[in-house]
């Protein structure tokens with residue numbers, strides 16, 4: 509199971525504090541609800557593309573001694589199963605879908621065409637349910653469609669705050685869970701591994 513690392517800071521600051529297993533050790537298990545602090549259980553690595561970082565980061569794992577399941581602590585600036593950081597995806601979606609009328613701010617960060625189209629497709633499919641979920645955090649604004657409304661609500665809430673609420677509170681992925689995963693992000697039976705995009 510993946511939960512969010514309650515960490516606010518840059519990628520570099522995240523990397524620097526990662527060697528201390530106590531800094532964010534969960535005090536209880538989110539899966540079986542045992543009230544024991546979890547045991548540090550190594551790391552896995554994943555690629556990350558951020559505005560000022562392109563490389564591999566480690567993600568810390570903990571083990572619950574009661575149910576013997578692992579929990580990984582995903583930093584808040586990344587989205588599960590996506591290589592690019594939340595801010596890179598946010599900048600791109602805002603530039604391409606929200607600011608398309610204004611020329612000055614409309615240049616999206618450079619990126620492979622296919623990847624940008626993939627995000628846009630996923631965001632469009634997800635927009636209506638995002639509007640419904642985010643109504644718990646911010647007032648829905650008048651907008652021509654769900655895509656514009658969802659983007660405006662994300663801007664009003666802050667993307668990281670919205671992501672934290674969606675992921676931790678309602679197990680909703682900002683761009684939708686990949687095919688093959690159950691709605692709450694747990695791996696469904698008989699699924700093939702979803703490649704990060």
Ligand SMILES: [Zn+2]
Nearest residue numbers: 537540572575
């Ligand atoms: Zn447990």
